[in-house]
Amino acid sequence: MAIDTEERKAPLPERLASQMTKIGDQVQSSQAWTSIFRPGSIFRKGYTDSPRNRSYVIMNSVLYHLHPVKVKRHAVKVSYTLCLGGLSFFLFILETVTGIFLMFFYRPTAAQAWDDIYVLQTSVTFGLLVRNMHRWGAHLMVLTVFLHMARVFYHGAYKPPREFNWVIGVILLTLTLLLSFTGYLLPWDQLALWAVTVGTNMMGYTPVFGEQVRFVLLGGVEIGTDTLLRWYVLHVLMLPFVLVIFLAIHFWRVRKDGGISGPL
Protein backbone atom coordinates (compact mmCIF):
# COMPACT_ATOMS: atom_id res chain seq x y z
CA MET A 1 0.00 0.00 0.00
CA ALA A 2 2.77 2.35 0.93
CA ILE A 3 4.47 1.82 -2.41
CA ASP A 4 1.19 2.36 -4.19
CA THR A 5 0.57 5.72 -2.60
CA GLU A 6 4.14 6.72 -3.19
CA GLU A 7 3.79 5.81 -6.82
CA ARG A 8 0.59 7.72 -7.08
CA LYS A 9 2.29 10.69 -5.52
CA ALA A 10 5.05 10.71 -8.15
CA PRO A 11 4.54 13.22 -10.95
CA LEU A 12 3.11 12.03 -14.23
CA PRO A 13 6.30 12.13 -16.36
CA GLU A 14 8.11 9.93 -13.86
CA ARG A 15 5.29 7.43 -13.72
CA LEU A 16 5.19 7.37 -17.50
CA ALA A 17 8.93 6.85 -17.65
CA SER A 18 8.77 3.90 -15.24
CA GLN A 19 5.91 2.42 -17.25
CA MET A 20 7.92 2.74 -20.45
CA THR A 21 10.95 1.05 -18.87
CA LYS A 22 8.73 -1.78 -17.69
CA ILE A 23 7.25 -2.28 -21.16
CA GLY A 24 10.70 -2.03 -22.69
CA ASP A 25 12.03 -4.72 -20.35
CA GLN A 26 9.08 -6.95 -21.13
CA VAL A 27 9.54 -6.60 -24.86
CA GLN A 28 13.28 -7.16 -24.68
CA SER A 29 12.91 -10.33 -22.63
CA SER A 30 10.22 -11.76 -24.90
CA GLN A 31 10.94 -14.74 -27.11
CA ALA A 32 10.22 -12.84 -30.31
CA TRP A 33 12.77 -10.16 -29.43
CA THR A 34 15.48 -12.60 -28.44
CA SER A 35 14.88 -14.61 -31.60
CA ILE A 36 15.31 -11.62 -33.85
CA PHE A 37 18.18 -10.05 -31.96
CA ARG A 38 20.61 -12.90 -31.46
CA PRO A 39 23.06 -13.16 -28.56
CA GLY A 40 25.57 -10.37 -28.84
CA SER A 41 23.12 -8.07 -30.59
CA ILE A 42 23.56 -4.45 -29.65
CA PHE A 43 19.78 -4.33 -29.11
CA ARG A 44 20.22 -6.71 -26.20
CA LYS A 45 23.02 -5.18 -24.24
CA GLY A 46 24.16 -2.04 -25.98
CA TYR A 47 27.23 -1.58 -28.13
CA THR A 48 30.65 -1.05 -26.70
CA ASP A 49 33.59 -1.07 -29.04
CA SER A 50 35.38 -4.36 -28.49
CA PRO A 51 36.81 -6.96 -30.87
CA ARG A 52 34.03 -9.30 -29.74
CA ASN A 53 31.27 -6.83 -30.57
CA ARG A 54 32.91 -5.93 -33.88
CA SER A 55 32.72 -9.61 -34.80
CA TYR A 56 29.11 -9.90 -33.61
CA VAL A 57 28.04 -7.02 -35.86
CA ILE A 58 29.08 -9.08 -38.89
CA MET A 59 28.05 -12.51 -37.65
CA ASN A 60 24.59 -11.54 -36.45
CA SER A 61 23.45 -9.81 -39.60
CA VAL A 62 22.11 -11.83 -42.48
CA LEU A 63 23.28 -9.13 -44.90
CA TYR A 64 26.66 -8.28 -43.44
CA HIS A 65 27.74 -11.86 -42.95
CA LEU A 66 28.46 -12.07 -46.66
CA HIS A 67 31.66 -10.51 -45.33
CA PRO A 68 34.23 -12.30 -43.23
CA VAL A 69 34.71 -10.86 -39.74
CA LYS A 70 38.16 -9.62 -40.69
CA VAL A 71 39.77 -8.73 -43.99
CA LYS A 72 43.32 -7.99 -45.04
CA ARG A 73 44.20 -4.41 -44.32
CA HIS A 74 44.88 -3.49 -47.94
CA ALA A 75 41.43 -4.83 -48.94
CA VAL A 76 39.71 -1.83 -47.38
CA LYS A 77 41.78 0.67 -49.35
CA VAL A 78 39.48 2.51 -51.74
CA SER A 79 42.41 3.26 -54.04
CA TYR A 80 42.83 -0.48 -54.67
CA THR A 81 39.27 -1.59 -55.55
CA LEU A 82 37.66 1.81 -56.22
CA CYS A 83 34.60 0.02 -54.73
CA LEU A 84 33.62 -0.98 -58.27
CA GLY A 85 32.43 -4.51 -57.50
CA GLY A 86 30.46 -3.36 -54.48
CA LEU A 87 28.97 -0.47 -56.46
CA SER A 88 27.89 -2.86 -59.23
CA PHE A 89 26.11 -5.00 -56.64
CA PHE A 90 24.58 -1.96 -54.99
CA LEU A 91 23.34 -0.66 -58.34
CA PHE A 92 21.77 -4.06 -58.95
CA ILE A 93 19.86 -3.66 -55.68
CA LEU A 94 18.89 -0.10 -56.65
CA GLU A 95 17.65 -1.39 -60.03
CA THR A 96 15.64 -4.10 -58.29
CA VAL A 97 13.97 -1.64 -55.92
CA THR A 98 13.15 0.96 -58.56
CA GLY A 99 12.17 -1.82 -60.99
CA ILE A 100 9.62 -3.25 -58.55
CA PHE A 101 8.10 0.21 -58.28
CA LEU A 102 7.86 0.49 -62.08
CA MET A 103 6.24 -2.94 -62.36
CA PHE A 104 3.18 -1.64 -60.50
CA PHE A 105 2.38 0.72 -63.38
CA TYR A 106 3.39 -1.24 -66.45
CA ARG A 107 1.65 -3.78 -68.70
CA PRO A 108 3.84 -5.50 -71.29
CA THR A 109 1.57 -5.36 -74.33
CA ALA A 110 2.08 -3.37 -77.50
CA ALA A 111 -1.25 -1.64 -76.96
CA GLN A 112 -0.61 -0.47 -73.41
CA ALA A 113 3.13 -0.31 -72.71
CA TRP A 114 3.87 3.14 -74.10
CA ASP A 115 0.72 4.66 -72.54
CA ASP A 116 1.61 3.14 -69.19
CA ILE A 117 5.05 4.73 -69.28
CA TYR A 118 3.51 8.04 -70.31
CA VAL A 119 0.97 7.91 -67.47
CA LEU A 120 3.75 6.87 -65.08
CA GLN A 121 5.71 9.98 -66.01
CA THR A 122 2.82 12.42 -65.95
CA SER A 123 0.37 11.20 -63.28
CA VAL A 124 2.20 8.92 -60.85
CA THR A 125 3.87 10.52 -57.83
CA PHE A 126 7.64 10.20 -58.26
CA GLY A 127 6.97 8.09 -61.36
CA LEU A 128 9.24 10.12 -63.60
CA LEU A 129 11.96 10.32 -60.96
CA VAL A 130 11.97 6.58 -60.32
CA ARG A 131 11.98 5.78 -64.03
CA ASN A 132 14.90 8.16 -64.53
CA MET A 133 16.79 6.53 -61.68
CA HIS A 134 16.12 3.10 -63.13
CA ARG A 135 17.38 4.18 -66.55
CA TRP A 136 20.51 6.00 -65.38
CA GLY A 137 21.23 3.33 -62.79
CA ALA A 138 21.20 0.72 -65.57
CA HIS A 139 23.67 2.63 -67.73
CA LEU A 140 25.82 3.26 -64.67
CA MET A 141 25.74 -0.44 -63.79
CA VAL A 142 27.00 -1.44 -67.25
CA LEU A 143 29.77 1.07 -66.74
CA THR A 144 30.76 -0.05 -63.23
CA VAL A 145 30.72 -3.74 -64.16
CA PHE A 146 32.93 -2.98 -67.15
CA LEU A 147 35.33 -0.87 -65.06
CA HIS A 148 35.35 -3.55 -62.35
CA MET A 149 36.49 -6.06 -64.94
CA ALA A 150 39.22 -3.72 -66.15
CA ARG A 151 40.37 -3.07 -62.57
CA VAL A 152 40.53 -6.80 -61.83
CA PHE A 153 42.53 -7.42 -64.98
CA TYR A 154 45.05 -4.66 -64.33
CA HIS A 155 45.65 -5.99 -60.82
CA GLY A 156 46.13 -9.52 -62.15
CA ALA A 157 43.39 -10.65 -59.78
CA TYR A 158 42.23 -13.32 -62.24
CA LYS A 159 45.35 -15.37 -61.58
CA PRO A 160 45.33 -18.56 -59.50
CA PRO A 161 43.45 -19.30 -57.36
CA ARG A 162 40.88 -16.89 -58.82
CA GLU A 163 40.67 -18.14 -62.44
CA PHE A 164 37.19 -19.59 -62.07
CA ASN A 165 35.83 -16.47 -60.43
CA TRP A 166 37.05 -14.46 -63.39
CA VAL A 167 35.02 -16.72 -65.69
CA ILE A 168 31.96 -16.16 -63.49
CA GLY A 169 32.70 -12.44 -63.71
CA VAL A 170 32.67 -12.49 -67.52
CA ILE A 171 29.32 -14.32 -67.39
CA LEU A 172 28.03 -11.63 -65.02
CA LEU A 173 29.15 -8.93 -67.46
CA THR A 174 27.27 -10.66 -70.27
CA LEU A 175 24.18 -10.99 -68.08
CA THR A 176 24.37 -7.31 -67.17
CA LEU A 177 24.45 -6.36 -70.86
CA LEU A 178 21.52 -8.67 -71.58
CA LEU A 179 19.53 -7.26 -68.66
CA SER A 180 20.10 -3.73 -69.88
CA PHE A 181 19.28 -4.68 -73.47
CA THR A 182 16.02 -6.47 -72.59
CA GLY A 183 14.96 -3.46 -70.55
CA TYR A 184 15.62 -1.22 -73.53
CA LEU A 185 12.58 -2.53 -75.43
CA LEU A 186 10.02 -2.13 -72.66
CA PRO A 187 9.03 1.57 -73.12
CA TRP A 188 7.91 0.56 -76.63
CA ASP A 189 8.83 3.87 -78.22
CA GLN A 190 10.68 4.50 -81.47
CA LEU A 191 14.07 4.40 -79.71
CA ALA A 192 13.32 1.03 -78.11
CA LEU A 193 11.85 -0.58 -81.21
CA TRP A 194 14.63 0.32 -83.60
CA ALA A 195 17.50 -0.22 -81.18
CA VAL A 196 16.21 -3.71 -80.55
CA THR A 197 15.63 -4.27 -84.26
CA VAL A 198 19.28 -3.48 -84.94
CA GLY A 199 20.40 -5.68 -82.04
CA THR A 200 18.30 -8.72 -82.86
CA ASN A 201 19.12 -8.52 -86.57
CA MET A 202 22.75 -9.04 -85.58
CA MET A 203 21.87 -12.12 -83.51
CA GLY A 204 20.05 -13.49 -86.55
CA TYR A 205 23.43 -13.91 -88.20
CA THR A 206 24.53 -16.57 -85.70
CA PRO A 207 25.88 -19.39 -87.88
CA VAL A 208 23.80 -22.55 -88.45
CA PHE A 209 20.87 -21.78 -86.15
CA GLY A 210 20.68 -18.00 -86.50
CA GLU A 211 17.06 -18.00 -87.67
CA GLN A 212 16.02 -20.13 -84.70
CA VAL A 213 17.86 -17.90 -82.22
CA ARG A 214 16.09 -14.87 -83.62
CA PHE A 215 12.72 -16.63 -83.59
CA VAL A 216 13.12 -17.66 -79.94
CA LEU A 217 14.21 -14.17 -78.92
CA LEU A 218 11.43 -12.38 -80.76
CA GLY A 219 8.69 -14.91 -80.09
CA GLY A 220 7.92 -14.70 -83.82
CA VAL A 221 9.47 -13.71 -87.10
CA GLU A 222 9.45 -10.02 -86.26
CA ILE A 223 9.22 -7.75 -83.22
CA GLY A 224 5.71 -7.48 -81.84
CA THR A 225 3.64 -7.78 -78.71
CA ASP A 226 4.94 -11.32 -78.14
CA THR A 227 8.48 -9.99 -78.13
CA LEU A 228 7.49 -7.42 -75.54
CA LEU A 229 6.06 -10.07 -73.22
CA ARG A 230 9.06 -12.30 -73.75
CA TRP A 231 11.58 -9.59 -73.02
CA TYR A 232 9.57 -8.38 -70.07
CA VAL A 233 9.71 -11.80 -68.44
CA LEU A 234 13.41 -12.07 -69.27
CA HIS A 235 14.04 -8.61 -67.86
CA VAL A 236 12.09 -8.76 -64.60
CA LEU A 237 12.36 -12.42 -63.71
CA MET A 238 14.59 -14.78 -65.59
CA LEU A 239 17.77 -12.77 -66.08
CA PRO A 240 17.75 -11.36 -62.52
CA PHE A 241 17.19 -14.90 -61.24
CA VAL A 242 20.17 -16.22 -63.20
CA LEU A 243 22.22 -13.17 -62.27
CA VAL A 244 21.59 -13.67 -58.55
CA ILE A 245 22.74 -17.29 -58.79
CA PHE A 246 25.97 -16.26 -60.46
CA LEU A 247 26.37 -13.38 -58.00
CA ALA A 248 26.11 -15.85 -55.14
CA ILE A 249 28.79 -18.03 -56.71
CA HIS A 250 30.92 -14.93 -57.39
CA PHE A 251 30.78 -13.74 -53.76
CA TRP A 252 31.24 -17.24 -52.40
CA ARG A 253 34.34 -17.77 -54.55
CA VAL A 254 35.81 -14.47 -53.33
CA ARG A 255 35.67 -15.88 -49.78
CA LYS A 256 36.91 -19.34 -50.78
CA ASP A 257 39.85 -17.90 -52.71
CA GLY A 258 41.03 -16.09 -49.57
CA GLY A 259 39.45 -12.66 -49.96
CA ILE A 260 40.30 -10.15 -52.63
CA SER A 261 43.66 -10.35 -54.35
CA GLY A 262 46.79 -9.16 -52.63
CA PRO A 263 48.57 -5.85 -53.08
CA LEU A 264 50.77 -5.56 -56.16
Add this chain to the structure above:
Amino acid sequence: MAEIPEHLRKRAEEARAKAEAAKAAAASPGNGAAAAAASDAQKSEAESKIPAHLLERSKAARAQASDEPVAAPAAAGEGSGGVAVAAPPAVAAAAPGVTGPGGHTQRLLTVVKSGSIQDVKSKPQDKVHVWPHLLVVEFVAALFITAFTLVFAIFVNAPLLELANFNQTPNPSKAPWYFLGLQELLTMFHPMVAGVTIPGIGLLALMLAPYIDKNPSLKPEDRKFALSLMTIHLMFWAVLVIIGSFFRGPGFNFIFPWDSGLFFEL
Protein backbone atom coordinates in the same frame (compact mmCIF):
# COMPACT_ATOMS: atom_id res chain seq x y z
CA MET B 1 46.04 -19.89 -45.15
CA ALA B 2 44.65 -23.33 -44.39
CA GLU B 3 42.32 -23.49 -41.40
CA ILE B 4 43.17 -26.25 -38.91
CA PRO B 5 40.12 -28.24 -37.86
CA GLU B 6 39.28 -27.79 -34.18
CA HIS B 7 39.65 -31.46 -33.22
CA LEU B 8 43.05 -31.82 -34.90
CA ARG B 9 44.33 -28.70 -33.20
CA LYS B 10 43.13 -30.01 -29.83
CA ARG B 11 44.81 -33.32 -30.43
CA ALA B 12 48.06 -31.62 -31.38
CA GLU B 13 47.92 -29.45 -28.27
CA GLU B 14 47.34 -32.46 -26.04
CA ALA B 15 50.23 -34.28 -27.63
CA ARG B 16 52.46 -31.30 -27.18
CA ALA B 17 51.50 -30.93 -23.51
CA LYS B 18 52.23 -34.62 -22.97
CA ALA B 19 55.60 -34.35 -24.68
CA GLU B 20 56.42 -31.33 -22.58
CA ALA B 21 55.58 -33.20 -19.38
CA ALA B 22 57.72 -36.14 -20.46
CA LYS B 23 60.61 -33.84 -21.25
CA ALA B 24 60.33 -32.19 -17.85
CA ALA B 25 60.33 -35.61 -16.25
CA ALA B 26 63.40 -36.60 -18.22
CA ALA B 27 65.21 -33.42 -17.25
CA SER B 28 64.76 -33.97 -13.53
CA PRO B 29 67.63 -36.14 -12.29
CA GLY B 30 67.85 -39.57 -10.67
CA ASN B 31 65.01 -41.47 -9.08
CA GLY B 32 62.40 -38.85 -9.95
CA ALA B 33 62.82 -39.55 -13.63
CA ALA B 34 62.60 -43.28 -13.18
CA ALA B 35 59.49 -42.95 -11.05
CA ALA B 36 57.80 -40.69 -13.54
CA ALA B 37 58.75 -42.98 -16.35
CA ALA B 38 57.39 -45.97 -14.49
CA SER B 39 54.07 -44.28 -13.77
CA ASP B 40 53.86 -43.14 -17.36
CA ALA B 41 54.55 -46.60 -18.60
CA GLN B 42 51.95 -48.10 -16.26
CA LYS B 43 49.33 -45.70 -17.53
CA SER B 44 50.04 -46.50 -21.12
CA GLU B 45 49.99 -50.21 -20.34
CA ALA B 46 46.61 -49.91 -18.73
CA GLU B 47 45.28 -48.26 -21.82
CA SER B 48 46.80 -50.64 -24.33
CA LYS B 49 45.26 -53.89 -25.46
CA ILE B 50 48.37 -56.00 -25.13
CA PRO B 51 47.65 -59.36 -23.46
CA ALA B 52 48.32 -59.40 -19.72
CA HIS B 53 51.04 -62.05 -19.77
CA LEU B 54 53.09 -60.10 -22.31
CA LEU B 55 52.71 -56.97 -20.22
CA GLU B 56 53.95 -58.82 -17.15
CA ARG B 57 56.97 -60.03 -19.07
CA SER B 58 57.93 -56.62 -20.41
CA LYS B 59 57.38 -55.05 -16.98
CA ALA B 60 59.84 -57.47 -15.45
CA ALA B 61 62.36 -56.66 -18.16
CA ARG B 62 61.87 -52.96 -17.69
CA ALA B 63 62.26 -53.20 -13.91
CA GLN B 64 65.64 -54.72 -14.51
CA ALA B 65 66.61 -52.14 -17.06
CA SER B 66 65.56 -49.18 -14.90
CA ASP B 67 68.31 -50.11 -12.47
CA GLU B 68 70.72 -48.84 -15.10
CA PRO B 69 70.44 -45.01 -15.30
CA VAL B 70 71.14 -44.97 -19.06
CA ALA B 71 67.79 -46.55 -19.80
CA ALA B 72 65.75 -43.98 -17.93
CA PRO B 73 65.46 -41.23 -20.58
CA ALA B 74 64.50 -43.75 -23.23
CA ALA B 75 61.74 -45.07 -21.01
CA ALA B 76 60.58 -41.54 -20.35
CA GLY B 77 59.96 -41.15 -24.01
CA GLU B 78 57.30 -43.80 -23.88
CA GLY B 79 53.78 -42.53 -23.64
CA SER B 80 54.47 -39.26 -25.39
CA GLY B 81 52.46 -39.07 -28.54
CA GLY B 82 55.30 -38.06 -30.79
CA VAL B 83 57.55 -41.10 -30.36
CA ALA B 84 56.77 -44.55 -31.61
CA VAL B 85 58.53 -47.28 -29.69
CA ALA B 86 58.40 -51.02 -29.68
CA ALA B 87 59.49 -53.29 -26.90
CA PRO B 88 60.91 -56.15 -28.94
CA PRO B 89 59.36 -59.36 -27.67
CA ALA B 90 62.53 -61.22 -28.52
CA VAL B 91 64.44 -59.21 -25.94
CA ALA B 92 61.72 -59.52 -23.35
CA ALA B 93 61.44 -63.25 -23.89
CA ALA B 94 65.18 -63.77 -23.59
CA ALA B 95 66.87 -64.45 -20.31
CA PRO B 96 66.81 -61.51 -17.84
CA GLY B 97 69.79 -59.22 -18.23
CA VAL B 98 70.12 -59.58 -22.00
CA THR B 99 69.64 -56.19 -23.65
CA GLY B 100 70.31 -54.56 -27.00
CA PRO B 101 73.27 -52.36 -27.89
CA GLY B 102 73.86 -49.65 -25.31
CA GLY B 103 71.71 -51.52 -22.82
CA HIS B 104 68.41 -50.48 -24.41
CA THR B 105 65.46 -52.79 -24.03
CA GLN B 106 63.51 -51.08 -26.75
CA ARG B 107 64.06 -49.88 -30.26
CA LEU B 108 63.26 -46.42 -31.56
CA LEU B 109 61.35 -46.91 -34.79
CA THR B 110 60.86 -43.31 -35.77
CA VAL B 111 60.37 -39.84 -34.38
CA VAL B 112 57.50 -37.98 -35.93
CA LYS B 113 57.37 -34.31 -35.13
CA SER B 114 53.84 -33.01 -34.94
CA GLY B 115 54.73 -30.14 -37.24
CA SER B 116 55.58 -32.45 -40.10
CA ILE B 117 52.05 -33.85 -40.19
CA GLN B 118 50.07 -30.73 -39.46
CA ASP B 119 51.24 -27.19 -39.73
CA VAL B 120 49.86 -25.77 -36.51
CA LYS B 121 51.54 -22.44 -36.87
CA SER B 122 49.54 -19.88 -38.85
CA LYS B 123 51.41 -16.99 -40.33
CA PRO B 124 50.17 -13.77 -38.80
CA GLN B 125 48.41 -11.52 -41.33
CA ASP B 126 47.73 -7.84 -41.15
CA LYS B 127 43.95 -7.84 -40.84
CA VAL B 128 41.31 -5.36 -39.78
CA HIS B 129 37.75 -5.81 -38.64
CA VAL B 130 35.14 -5.50 -41.39
CA TRP B 131 33.08 -3.45 -38.97
CA PRO B 132 33.85 -0.58 -38.90
CA HIS B 133 36.69 -0.39 -41.45
CA LEU B 134 35.04 -1.95 -44.52
CA LEU B 135 31.35 -1.39 -43.79
CA VAL B 136 31.89 2.36 -43.39
CA VAL B 137 33.59 2.57 -46.78
CA GLU B 138 30.83 0.50 -48.39
CA PHE B 139 28.14 2.61 -46.76
CA VAL B 140 29.67 5.85 -47.97
CA ALA B 141 30.11 4.43 -51.48
CA ALA B 142 26.47 3.27 -51.58
CA LEU B 143 25.31 6.64 -50.28
CA PHE B 144 27.39 8.45 -52.87
CA ILE B 145 26.12 6.41 -55.82
CA THR B 146 22.50 6.76 -54.64
CA ALA B 147 22.89 10.50 -54.31
CA PHE B 148 24.54 10.73 -57.72
CA THR B 149 21.80 8.69 -59.42
CA LEU B 150 19.09 10.65 -57.62
CA VAL B 151 20.48 14.07 -58.52
CA PHE B 152 21.15 13.00 -62.09
CA ALA B 153 17.58 11.62 -62.31
CA ILE B 154 16.15 14.89 -61.02
CA PHE B 155 17.88 16.98 -63.68
CA VAL B 156 18.02 14.66 -66.69
CA ASN B 157 14.94 12.82 -67.94
CA ALA B 158 15.06 9.37 -69.49
CA PRO B 159 14.10 9.55 -73.15
CA LEU B 160 10.59 8.59 -74.19
CA LEU B 161 10.12 9.12 -77.92
CA GLU B 162 6.81 8.73 -79.75
CA LEU B 163 5.02 5.38 -79.84
CA ALA B 164 6.79 2.57 -81.69
CA ASN B 165 5.93 2.67 -85.37
CA PHE B 166 6.99 -0.08 -87.75
CA ASN B 167 6.37 2.06 -90.81
CA GLN B 168 8.68 4.87 -89.81
CA THR B 169 12.34 3.95 -89.50
CA PRO B 170 14.27 6.68 -87.70
CA ASN B 171 17.43 7.78 -89.41
CA PRO B 172 19.86 6.78 -88.04
CA SER B 173 18.61 3.77 -86.01
CA LYS B 174 21.12 2.99 -83.36
CA ALA B 175 21.49 0.14 -80.87
CA PRO B 176 22.04 0.90 -77.14
CA TRP B 177 25.44 2.54 -76.63
CA TYR B 178 27.20 -0.60 -75.36
CA PHE B 179 26.31 -2.36 -78.64
CA LEU B 180 27.33 0.56 -80.83
CA GLY B 181 30.81 -0.91 -81.15
CA LEU B 182 29.22 -3.96 -82.77
CA GLN B 183 27.06 -1.78 -84.99
CA GLU B 184 30.20 0.10 -86.00
CA LEU B 185 31.81 -3.22 -86.96
CA LEU B 186 28.75 -3.92 -89.13
CA THR B 187 29.83 -1.11 -91.44
CA MET B 188 33.12 -2.87 -92.07
CA PHE B 189 32.39 -6.60 -92.01
CA HIS B 190 29.80 -9.14 -92.99
CA PRO B 191 27.09 -9.23 -90.29
CA MET B 192 28.08 -12.73 -89.22
CA VAL B 193 31.66 -11.63 -88.59
CA ALA B 194 30.74 -8.34 -86.95
CA GLY B 195 27.72 -9.47 -84.93
CA VAL B 196 28.70 -12.96 -83.86
CA THR B 197 32.26 -14.01 -84.62
CA ILE B 198 34.21 -11.00 -83.32
CA PRO B 199 32.22 -10.48 -80.07
CA GLY B 200 32.12 -14.26 -79.57
CA ILE B 201 35.89 -14.54 -79.88
CA GLY B 202 36.28 -11.47 -77.66
CA LEU B 203 34.15 -12.97 -74.87
CA LEU B 204 35.81 -16.37 -75.18
CA ALA B 205 39.27 -14.84 -75.06
CA LEU B 206 38.25 -12.89 -71.94
CA MET B 207 36.98 -16.03 -70.22
CA LEU B 208 40.10 -17.97 -71.12
CA ALA B 209 42.47 -15.17 -70.05
CA PRO B 210 43.51 -16.79 -66.73
CA TYR B 211 44.14 -20.11 -68.47
CA ILE B 212 46.20 -18.55 -71.26
CA ASP B 213 48.16 -16.09 -69.12
CA LYS B 214 50.24 -18.44 -66.96
CA ASN B 215 52.57 -15.72 -65.70
CA PRO B 216 52.24 -15.88 -61.90
CA SER B 217 53.50 -12.35 -61.23
CA LEU B 218 51.14 -9.55 -60.23
CA LYS B 219 53.67 -6.79 -60.82
CA PRO B 220 52.89 -4.54 -63.81
CA GLU B 221 56.54 -4.54 -64.90
CA ASP B 222 56.42 -8.34 -65.33
CA ARG B 223 53.16 -8.30 -67.27
CA LYS B 224 53.85 -5.80 -70.00
CA PHE B 225 52.49 -8.02 -72.78
CA ALA B 226 49.24 -8.97 -71.00
CA LEU B 227 48.59 -5.39 -69.94
CA SER B 228 49.24 -3.95 -73.40
CA LEU B 229 47.01 -6.57 -75.00
CA MET B 230 44.16 -5.83 -72.60
CA THR B 231 44.61 -2.08 -73.01
CA ILE B 232 44.45 -2.45 -76.80
CA HIS B 233 41.36 -4.65 -76.43
CA LEU B 234 39.58 -2.14 -74.17
CA MET B 235 40.63 0.83 -76.29
CA PHE B 236 39.42 -0.99 -79.42
CA TRP B 237 35.88 -1.23 -78.01
CA ALA B 238 35.95 2.22 -76.42
CA VAL B 239 36.95 3.88 -79.70
CA LEU B 240 34.35 1.93 -81.67
CA VAL B 241 31.62 2.83 -79.16
CA ILE B 242 32.62 6.50 -79.21
CA ILE B 243 32.65 6.61 -83.02
CA GLY B 244 29.32 4.78 -83.19
CA SER B 245 27.77 7.08 -80.59
CA PHE B 246 28.96 10.52 -81.61
CA PHE B 247 30.43 10.32 -85.11
CA ARG B 248 27.62 8.57 -86.94
CA GLY B 249 24.72 10.53 -88.37
CA PRO B 250 21.88 9.89 -90.83
CA GLY B 251 22.42 6.75 -92.86
CA PHE B 252 25.07 5.81 -90.26
CA ASN B 253 27.47 7.99 -92.25
CA PHE B 254 30.54 9.49 -90.62
CA ILE B 255 29.89 12.99 -89.29
CA PHE B 256 31.51 15.40 -86.88
CA PRO B 257 29.16 16.13 -83.97
CA TRP B 258 30.29 19.78 -83.87
CA ASP B 259 29.16 20.22 -87.50
CA SER B 260 26.05 18.10 -87.79
CA GLY B 261 24.88 17.77 -84.18
CA LEU B 262 24.40 14.75 -81.93
CA PHE B 263 22.53 11.63 -83.03
CA PHE B 264 22.65 9.84 -79.75
CA GLU B 265 20.01 8.79 -77.22
CA LEU B 266 20.72 6.93 -73.99
